[in-house]
Amino acid sequence: MSAHASDKFVYHEPGLQHQFEDMKQQEESVSIGMWLFLAQEIMFFGGLFTAYLVYRSRYPMAFAAASNHLDAFWGGLNTLVLIVSSLTMALTVYYAQKSNRNMQVIMIILTMIFGAVFLGVKGIEYTDKYHHGLVPMAGLNQRVKADKNAHHETEKPCWEVDRNAPPAVHPNPRGEFLWTDCSLAKLAQDENILTPSERFGYYSGGQIDIEKFKGIVRIFYYLYFVMTGLHALHMIIGLGLMTWLLWTAWKGNYNSEYYMPVEMSGLYWHFVDIVWIFLFPLLYLLGRHFNH
Amino acid sequence: MQSADVIGSGFSETPKLNYLTNGTTLKSWLLTKDHKRIAIMYLISVSVFFLMGGIYAATIRLELLTPASDLLETGTYNKVFTQHGILMIFFFLIPSIPAVLGNFLLPIMIGAKDLALPRINLLSLYLYWLGGAIALYGLMQGGVDTGWTFYTPYSTTFSNSYVLAVGVGIFINGFSSILTGLNFIVTIHTMRAPGMTWFRLPLFVWAMYAVSLVMILGTPVVAITVLLVAIERVARVGIFDPAIGGDPILFQHMFWFYSHPAVYIMVLPGMGVVSELISNFSRKKIFGYEFIAFSSIAIAVFGFLVWGHHMFVSGQSIYASMVFSFLTMVVAIPSAIKMFNWTATLYKGSIDFSTPMLYGLGFMGLFLIGGLTGLYLGAIGLTVHLTDTYYVVSHFHYVMVGGQVVAYLGGLHYWWPKMTGKMYSEFWGKTSAMLVFVGFNLTFFPQLILGYMGMPRRYAAYPPEMQVLNIFSTAGASVLGIGMLMPVVYLLHSLVYGKPAGDNPWRLPGLEWRTSSPPPTENFEKMPVVTWEAYEFGEDNGLDLEEDRRRDLAPVG
Amino acid sequence: MAKDPEHVHMEHDHMTIPKYLGVFAVLVVGTILTYWVATIDLDFIFPGANTLVALLIAFTKMACVMLFFMHVYWSPKLIWLAVVASFFWMAIMFAFTMADYFTRATGVFTT
The missing domain is CATH 1.10.287 (Helix Hairpins)
Incomplete structure (x- = not known):
């Protein structure tokens, strides 16, 4: 930008880029740009939510059954963690506006810690899915050798599986996706609330087919991993952003006159939080009431 | 008078640095934040992709010269038409006018020094290159045979080709397009010069605004869709394969949610260019400025409500089809508003048949046919007969080539003197514009008839009784090819041997003609102040009308 | 603005x-x-x-x-507009997609 002839003659405020006339114009541009970026992010996740909506409305019982095997405690805890991190992020912006460098740095560090805790909890959950054969891609689950001496639980009909019991570890020599429980579908069948599309999706030969049911549960887990995975990717990018922000805030770059980067990073961080605010009830809580 | 000062500023005595001479190292180009240099790099890149896509097109036409599939095997033919579509749509048509002409002109037209986010603009170019490189890698490795639409479950489960690499390329390229759109909207909102009110903006800028809306709101959806296809290919599990409880029609919904509005990315910029051409070469204020401006926005919005008309025969609910069909007819209204306003602008105008205007008039004719055939395809009953025939192929080529490419060439000729400071040969320019128009119609009009006769698209072979029309079509393609190659020659020739164009060769009032040719890096010597309405031709607007009259009396040529 | x-x-x-x-x-x-x-x-x-x-x-x-x-x-209003528009567009995607699924023959989502 130093190549511009005009730069020689015009006094520039620090942080003002060459194409703008003044800081106001720059701030307004950057802020509109960031919001448009968030608009495209909304549409990006919107595609996934559309897919979710279609399958959820088509197979509500399979989705409820599948959702019950997600741990709502960890999910809820993560929601709280993200909300706290959103608060600290909002306070970072607040302290930047107040030109308080030390509190900015502290708040950024806190935000990063909570972000990392979120990812750690996500790791615990993913590991849990790995152990229980709930990763939809074949071969990515823990391989469990068939134990000849163990009693053969799988011989029970799928609708007699106790869905409130902790998930059992089944033999899974090739690390495939495992699912043995269709009790919720059976319950819905007995209460006569299965929709035609569900009967089409779950039945073969006039009764519930665990293989077909499993296929649909697998779709839920596929969506779960894609949605939370992309969300986690956004968290990781956010943490990268925070690292840069920490460095620049440490140098004391931000004050009440110039805090646009803090504010913009904040917008991004809050957006990621908002996505999770929707993912939590839609993925973790949707079949919870059938368990009680 | 302020405007007169600005016009005069191009004639200072010492040679000034313009954007081309301000820094000549490779680094000064690759790390530039200057929107004009980025536009030039886009121009070169899209031309390369256009040439490659053109070679594929020529291969297709050559194969279809004879009824049997003798030049290409059917499998190869699948790859050839797929790659023709992918290169032309994602890597040429979508970035063509916005990223080349839009990038170059939008800031100048509104009196800004640069786009609002120049670094994002450079990032957008690099994403385009990266996406293009990955897609090309996929093509070099063996190519894709799914059709440019990547319909599932063929693309996810069965196709044994490089869907993944090309998909990733398109995914990355999508973000290039999003960032360009984002940059344009921000720039139009915040960077307008003093006095440049919304209704003084050139209509090209309005069209860019509408296109940017589509880019921002539509492209992320196709990005996620392509991503899901890629995951499904790798993980062998997903939501689009009916064998595992998935629904391929969901893919079509998500794909066309973007790809139908993307059709408007491929024609709205053309409409913007043509609005400029028609008004400026009629030397008459455009008729119905507000109508043309808002019809661009209306097309962008309504474009999102009609995607289901690609799915009339794919298993979509008939009730949804009826709604989509109705809304498709509604989109015709804003397009027609534009056509009528352009016609009204021509009426009693002092029309100058220079090369850009020939392209502009060509656009009007070709887009008219493209738009009207679209109404046939939007009618549910008729579509059953016409789906996947050459009627569809011909229709969208009329819109995309007859619309966007012709307008792109027109715009390129129109602004070439501004971009390079050199004038091309008017004779060769007019010849090529004529050849493009004639060649295009000769290529694609027979295809309308072929499609109506029932010749299906995407087949390498066809019944022998259809050969005559196919020969016409291939002959036309040769003429079209020559017409499109000629500009490469005489435009490059003009770079070295062309006459200096002067700052305002067409004697027009727009802001871009009030800076020097080529413009300096910061676009204007000093911040322009706009005191005139758009397309205001008049003595008091700094234009030399005497020169006009002299030129009108001079012999043509 | x-x-x-x-x-x-x-x-x-x-x-x-x-x-x-x-x-x-x-x-x-x-x-x-x-x-x-x-x-x-x-x-x-x-x-x-x-x-x-x-x-x-x-x-x-x-x-x-x-x-x-x-x-x-x-x-500023423009930012409100960006927020509202993005949700509105997502609603368009939901509504028109589901309009298809909810009106398929006899309520069965055939695959």
Whole structure:
């Protein structure tokens, strides 16, 4: 930008880029740009939510059954963690506006810690899915050798599986996706609330087919991993952003006159939080009431 | 008078640095934040992709010269038409006018020094290159045979080709397009010069605004869709394969949610260019400025409500089809508003048949046919007969080539003197514009008839009784090819041997003609102040009308 | 709008730490509430009432984050427009896609 002839003659405020006339114009541009970026992010996740909506409305019982095997405690805890991190992020912006460098740095560090805790909890959950054969891609689950001496639980009909019991570890020599429980579908069948599309999706030969049911549960887990995975990717990018922000805030770059980067990073961080605010009830809580 | 000062500023005595001479190292180009240099790099890149896509097109036409599939095997033919579509749509048509002409002109037209986010603009170019490189890698490795639409479950489960690499390329390229759109909207909102009110903006800028809306709101959806296809290919599990409880029609919904509005990315910029051409070469204020401006926005919005008309025969609910069909007819209204306003602008105008205007008039004719055939395809009953025939192929080529490419060439000729400071040969320019128009119609009009006769698209072979029309079509393609190659020659020739164009060769009032040719890096010597309405031709607007009259009396040529 | 002094420097004094903590408290209560409500069977109201309640709470939480943490409440109209437009466009995608699925023959989602 130093190549511009005009730069020689015009006094520039620090942080003002060459194409703008003044800081106001720059701030307004950057802020509109960031919001448009968030608009495209909304549409990006919107595609996934559309897919979710279609399958959820088509197979509500399979989705409820599948959702019950997600741990709502960890999910809820993560929601709280993200909300706290959103608060600290909002306070970072607040302290930047107040030109308080030390509190900015502290708040950024806190935000990063909570972000990392979120990812750690996500790791615990993913590991849990790995152990229980709930990763939809074949071969990515823990391989469990068939134990000849163990009693053969799988011989029970799928609708007699106790869905409130902790998930059992089944033999899974090739690390495939495992699912043995269709009790919720059976319950819905007995209460006569299965929709035609569900009967089409779950039945073969006039009764519930665990293989077909499993296929649909697998779709839920596929969506779960894609949605939370992309969300986690956004968290990781956010943490990268925070690292840069920490460095620049440490140098004391931000004050009440110039805090646009803090504010913009904040917008991004809050957006990621908002996505999770929707993912939590839609993925973790949707079949919870059938368990009680 | 302020405007007169600005016009005069191009004639200072010492040679000034313009954007081309301000820094000549490779680094000064690759790390530039200057929107004009980025536009030039886009121009070169899209031309390369256009040439490659053109070679594929020529291969297709050559194969279809004879009824049997003798030049290409059917499998190869699948790859050839797929790659023709992918290169032309994602890597040429979508970035063509916005990223080349839009990038170059939008800031100048509104009196800004640069786009609002120049670094994002450079990032957008690099994403385009990266996406293009990955897609090309996929093509070099063996190519894709799914059709440019990547319909599932063929693309996810069965196709044994490089869907993944090309998909990733398109995914990355999508973000290039999003960032360009984002940059344009921000720039139009915040960077307008003093006095440049919304209704003084050139209509090209309005069209860019509408296109940017589509880019921002539509492209992320196709990005996620392509991503899901890629995951499904790798993980062998997903939501689009009916064998595992998935629904391929969901893919079509998500794909066309973007790809139908993307059709408007491929024609709205053309409409913007043509609005400029028609008004400026009629030397008459455009008729119905507000109508043309808002019809661009209306097309962008309504474009999102009609995607289901690609799915009339794919298993979509008939009730949804009826709604989509109705809304498709509604989109015709804003397009027609534009056509009528352009016609009204021509009426009693002092029309100058220079090369850009020939392209502009060509656009009007070709887009008219493209738009009207679209109404046939939007009618549910008729579509059953016409789906996947050459009627569809011909229709969208009329819109995309007859619309966007012709307008792109027109715009390129129109602004070439501004971009390079050199004038091309008017004779060769007019010849090529004529050849493009004639060649295009000769290529694609027979295809309308072929499609109506029932010749299906995407087949390498066809019944022998259809050969005559196919020969016409291939002959036309040769003429079209020559017409499109000629500009490469005489435009490059003009770079070295062309006459200096002067700052305002067409004697027009727009802001871009009030800076020097080529413009300096910061676009204007000093911040322009706009005191005139758009397309205001008049003595008091700094234009030399005497020169006009002299030129009108001079012999043509 | 570019030269409108009104919108420029987003004023910083509309949020105070107590206000931030208040919004935070609403978000925490919302999270606990959504968790608790999900364990109660609301199907006696109408089928799917649980989902509706969960989404209502989620929208409330989102509104809190957007309006106060992201300062949309004090932002120029254009930013409101960007927010509303993106949700509106997502609604278009939902509505027109589901319009197809909900009107397929005899209510069966054939694959």
